[in-house]
Amino acid sequence: MMDWTDRHCRYFLRGFSADVLLYTEMITAAAILRGDRARLLAFDPEEHPLALQLGGNEPRELAGAARAGEEAGYDEINLNCGCPSERVASGAFGACLMQDPARVAECVAAMRAVVRIPVTVKMRIGVVTAAGRDVHEAVADFSARDFEALHDFVQRLQVAGCQVAIVHARKAVLGGLSPKDNREIPPLRYDVVRRLKQAFTSLPVVVNGGLREPRPVLDALAWCDGVMLGREAYHRPFVLAELQQALHPGTAALPTRAALIDRMASYAAREIAAGGRLAPITRHMLGLYNGEPGARDYRRALSEGARTPGAGPELLRLAIPAAA
Numbered sequence: 227m228m229d230w231t232d233r234h235c236r237y238f239l240r241g242f243s244a245d246v247l248l249y250t251e252m253i254t255a256a257a258i259l260r261g262d263r264a265r266l267l268a269f270d271p272e273e274h275p276l277a278l279q280l281g282g283n284e285p286r287e288l289a290g291a292a293r294a295g296e297e298a299g300y301d302e303i304n305l306n307c308g309c310p311s312e313r314v315a316s317g318a319f320g321a322c323l324m325q326d327p328a329r330v331a332e333c334v335a336a337m338r339a340v341v342r343i344p345v346t347v348k349m350r351i352g353v354v355t356a357a358g359r360d361v362h363e364a365v366a367d368f369s370a371r372d373f374e375a376l377h378d379f380v381q382r383l384q385v386a387g388c389q390v391a392i393v394h395a396r397k398a399v400l401g402g403l404s405p406k407d408n409r410e411i412p413p414l415r416y417d418v419v420r421r422l423k424q425a426f427t428s429l430p431v432v433v434n435g436g437l438r439e440p441r442p443v444l445d446a447l448a449w450c451d452g453v454m455l456g457r458e459a460y461h462r463p464f465v466l467a468e469l470q471q472a473l474h475p476g477t478a479a480l481p482t483r484a485a486l487i488d489r490m491a492s493y494a495a496r497e498i499a500a501g502g503r504l505a506p507i508t509r510h511m512l513g514l515y516n517g518e519p520g521a522r523d524y525r526r527a528l529s530e531g532a533r534t535p536g537a538g539p540e541l542l543r544l545a546i547p548a549a550a
């Protein structure tokens with residue numbers, strides 16, 4: 227998730243579940259080809275399994291970035307066709323690409339031609355352009371024509387070699403909603419993703435949007451091939467441990483929060499020894515005790531403590547709430 231996640235966040239999240247597939251935030255193909263590639267693609271081996279999400283609309287550029295991702299050791303390349311941000315739309319990629327299925331198919335084919343790891347696509351159930359009062363009408367229903375457009379998009383992608391469709395079960399609104407509103411105002415339509423899965427029995431379909439608890443995740447897994455969690459995994463990462471256990475009952479016990487803190491203290495010590503700082507690591511850890519006694523004290527101790535000059539990894543253990 228752009229502006230939220232990074233390699234420190236992924237290292238932290240890996241502690242909750244050995245099996246969850248982690249994704250990078252969207253990184254543009256152009257940045258990888260012409261920017262600081264080593265820094266952009268860096269990750270810790272513990273982050274595996276790990277997918278690189280690319281933004282772009284140029285088949286040659288995306289192929290070059292996908293190859294760089296495979297060489298760097300990523301396990302999957304994912305193309306973003308779901309981000310409705312103005313910044314992204316003005317570069318003509320993200321969600322607006324759903325309006326140009328032929329181009330996306332070319333992009334997928336170009337990436338498939340140069341990598342052996344899976345190439346996947348993240349999308350919305352549809353894209354509309356609307357502003358003001360028209361927004362609500364534009365997202366209120368999902369017509370037969372909308373489904374045809376989604377079906378055509380996915381079919382072209384599958385023919386081009388896309389191996390998994392990850393579908394955020396909302397329309398994206400271009401032009402009239404902020405990125406935040408675009409994740410909240412268009413209604414969730416799991417039924418549309420379910421119909422899509424029924425139409426594409428041989429293509430793995432992953433559903434995304436609004437999933438926050440193990441029960442609805444297990445319900446979704448009865449009809450689709452996977453789920454993707456965004457905000458809940460960030461704000462209450464313990465949900466990943468709960469899911470790991472719900473999906474593999476009788477295997478490892480839930481990790482303790484204290485053990486997760488110890489793991490991160492060792493990580494922070496290594497990062498600081500290599501020239502890094504504590505605050506960029508601890509900022510991802512504020513949700514560790516959410517829903518538990520002492521959550522507020524923990525958040526305060528961690529965020530205030532990390533800003534203190536010279537703060538070191540010992541802060542993490544000191545922040546463990548007395549009530550825990």
Ligand SMILES: Cc1cc2nc3c(=O)[nH]c(=O)nc-3n(C[C@H](O)[C@H](O)[C@H](O)COP(=O)(O)O)c2cc1C
Pocket residue numbers: 227228229230250251252279306308309348394409434435436437454455456457458
């Ligand atoms: C701050 C923020 C940044 C995001 N950045 C990305 C991104 O880089 N790539 C992407 O595919 N989705 C991005 N998303 C969307 C999420 O991946 C997800 O599709 C959306 O939040 C709905 O799922 P959720 O209800 O589980 O959060 C972002 C979401 C947020 C809140």
